[in-house]
Amino acid sequence: MASGKRAGAIWCVRPIWCEASRGCGVEALGSPRDALVRSLGLECTLPAPKPCQWGWRYGQIDPHEHCVLVIGAFDGVHRGHQDLIRQGALQARELGVPLVILTFDPDPSAVLGTPEPQLLLTQDRFRQLWALGPQELRVCAFTEKLAALSPEEFLDRAVFGDGLSPCLVCVGEGFALGAQGKGTVPYLSSLGKARGFRLLAQPLLSLEGAPVSATRIRQEIASGDTLKAARLLGRRPFVRGTVMRGRGQGTSFGFPTANLMCAPGTALPASGVFAGFGVLDGSAWPAAINVGEPPTFKSQGLQSSQGFLEATLLGFSQDIYGDSMAIVLYERLRPSRPFDSFEELVATVRTNMDQVRERYGEGPLKLISPVR
Numbered sequence: 281m282a283s284g285k286r287a288g289a290i291w292c293v294r295p296i297w298c299e300a301s302r303g304c305g306v307e308a309l310g311s312p313r314d315a316l317v318r319s320l321g322l323e324c325t326l327p328a329p330k331p332c333q334w335g336w337r338y339g340q341i342d343p344h345e346h347c348v349l350v351i352g353a354f355d356g357v358h359r360g361h362q363d364l365i366r367q368g369a370l371q372a373r374e375l376g377v378p379l380v381i382l383t384f385d386p387d388p389s390a391v392l393g394t395p396e397p398q399l400l401l402t403q404d405r406f407r408q409l410w411a412l413g414p415q416e417l418r419v420c421a422f423t424e425k426l427a428a429l430s431p432e433e434f435l436d437r438a439v440f441g442d443g444l445s446p447c448l449v450c451v452g453e454g455f456a457l458g459a460q461g462k463g464t465v466p467y468l469s470s471l472g473k474a475r476g477f478r479l480l481a482q483p484l485l486s487l488e489g490a491p492v493s494a495t496r497i498r499q500e501i502a503s504g505d506t507l508k509a510a511r512l513l514g515r516r517p518f519v520r521g522t523v524m525r526g527r528g529q530g531t532s533f534g535f536p537t538a539n540l541m542c543a544p545g546t547a548l549p550a551s552g553v554f555a556g557f558g559v560l561d562g563s564a565w566p567a568a569i570n571v572g573e574p575p576t577f578k579s580q581g582l583q584s585s586q587g588f589l590e591a592t593l594l595g596f597s598q599d600i601y602g603d604s605m606a607i608v609l610y611e612r613l614r615p616s617r618p619f620d621s622f623e624e625l626v627a628t629v630r631t632n633m634d635q636v637r638e639r640y641g642e643g644p645l646k647l648i649s650p651v652r
């Protein structure tokens with residue numbers, strides 16, 4: 281296994297909107313409603329998974345039918361990933377064969393002992409990949425056994441040995457797979473000669489002066505630059521979590537907040553106040569959001585845990601304790617800070633709510649279907 285830091289090393293790891301998001305910013309996602317639908321991957325439904333020898337698949341091509349195979353962990357399904365998959369789709373169309381995306385679950389970094397904060401939960405990653413239009417999405421269960429396979433063993437067992445016969449394999453420049461990261465581009469290229477496939481190494485998509493990578497996007501999110509993260513992702517970043525009980529003071533302050541505990545390992549800003557949307561039951565509510573422990577109430581309960589945020593949804597008043605909710609992070613409004621008085625805190629949060637209202641209105645935007 282190669283080191284977890286190696287760029288593109290996998291072991292060390294219906295395209296409606298792809299075209300629109302190429303070469304321009306997130307505004308290309310269209311209306312606020314369309315942008316939310318696309319950011320959350322609600323425009324498509326994943327088919328039921330079917331088991332295969334090394335994992336499972338969504339959709340199916342004929343066993344050993346020639347195909348174009350695009351391989352990667354694809355955390356975030358960012359614009360570099362989209363570019364690579366779009367290239368695979370073009371090649372597949374020219375060759376008259378289906379497109380298969382091969383990915384891994386869990387993310388290889390989790391098994392290799394170098395877990396990275398995740399830009400997408402697994403099902404969201406699969407949905408974003410499926411939205412790019414492959415005929416099959418193949419998922420290899422990433423276990424220590426799989427991690428220990430050499431590139432030759434991986435190809436012979438988990439690819440050719442599990443019903444896939446690619447005539448073209450597409451990866452990013454600098455990609456490597458297999459134990460010790462041995463399966464570099466030149467290495468895979470020569471293995472392909474013996475196995476009847478060509479290897480296409482796609483130059484990395486660069487935006488705003490550097491290659492797009494999950495690591496770079498994680499850094500932008502951690503620093504609170506959710507707008508830049510959105511430009512690199514080609515969609516708005518969002519997180520999911522469960523609504524928990526808080527101190528119960530928000531209602532008395534005049535802004536009830538949904539306290540959200542996100543899944544462990546979710547990529548979140550360190551702290552800060554953001555404008556965005558809360559998405560529940562297929563509707564999106566403009567929201568003012570505080571990420572992280574509120575500095576005025578340090579260490580007074582669940583807020584001290586990592587992965588915590590709270591959001592006041594404009595125009596919303598229902599009991600949603602225990603419900604799951606997605607929070608889509610638009611832009612950062614200000615840093616979180618301690619307040620000397622509740623009055624000052626309330627007045628400042630109200631100003632933030634007004635900022636959200638000015639930008640996104642109040643009350644729900646009905647999205648296509650309930651958040652799955």
Ligand SMILES: Cc1cc2nc3c(=O)[nH]c(=O)nc-3n(C[C@H](O)[C@H](O)[C@H](O)COP(=O)(O)O)c2cc1C
Nearest residue numbers: 526527528529530537568569570574575576616617
């Ligand atoms: C938009 C928004 C901004 C906030 N900003 C801060 C802040 O800067 N400092 C702080 O200590 N708490 C901040 N909070 C957290 C509030 O103090 C907290 O929501 C309130 O005390 C209610 O907490 P409870 O839901 O646990 O009762 C913010 C909350 C929201 C919704």
Ligand SMILES: Nc1ncnc2c1ncn2[C@@H]1O[C@H](COP(=O)(O)OP(=O)(O)OP(=O)(O)O)[C@@H](O)[C@H]1O
Nearest residue numbers: 288352353354360364451452455484485492493494
């Ligand atoms: N900016 C990019 N442009 C084109 N292809 C890319 C880009 N970034 C990654 N890829 C390719 O996409 C596939 C999936 O990448 P993977 O998630 O496995 O790891 P990675 O290369 O480390 O990417 P990242 O750091 O963005 O997660 C790989 O074939 C990889 O080389």
